[in-house]
Amino acid sequence: MYNKKRIMTRAHILHKHRPDHTFGSMLYYAWYFERDFRRLLSSQPVRFSYFKRDGSVREALGTLNFDLIPSDKIPLSGASDVRPKSESVFPYYDLVRCAWRSFDIRNFIGFVEPLRDAG
Numbered sequence: 001m002y003n004k005k006r007i008m009t010r011a012h013i014l015h016k017h018r019p020d021h022t023f024g025s026m027l028y029y030a031w032y033f034e035r036d037f038r039r040l041l042s043s044q045p046v047r048f049s050y051f052k053r054d055g056s057v058r059e060a061l062g063t064l065n066f067d068l069i070p071s072d073k074i075p076l077s078g079a080s081d082v083r084p085k086s087e088s089v090f091p092y093y094d095l096v097r098c099a100w101r102s103f104d105i106r107n108f109i110g111f112v113e114p115l116r117d118a119g
Helices: 004-017 023-043
Strands: 046-051 057-063 089-094 099-104 108-114
Touching (some): 023 089, 057 099
């Protein structure tokens, strides 16, 4: 079900980026992105933030839920077409900019808030 090769590769990339952390903690972080963050984005819009390449902070409202993405923006072969350029890149659909975006997981800051129904 989970892409274990991608998880291990991400853990190695993260550990190389943060050698002061244990490989085990970076493996946990890699599993988090593969399992929990992807599942959360697949179920609802989520506000999160990360550092952009220029060093500025980007607050995003993103999703991977195809029910919330306009039909003309959904990849032709569905979820299998939403592939990152490298294992450290995490793609998402930006609901504000109405376009696919991605960020490097090494630059992830955290959640701003999961959106919930007000009712």
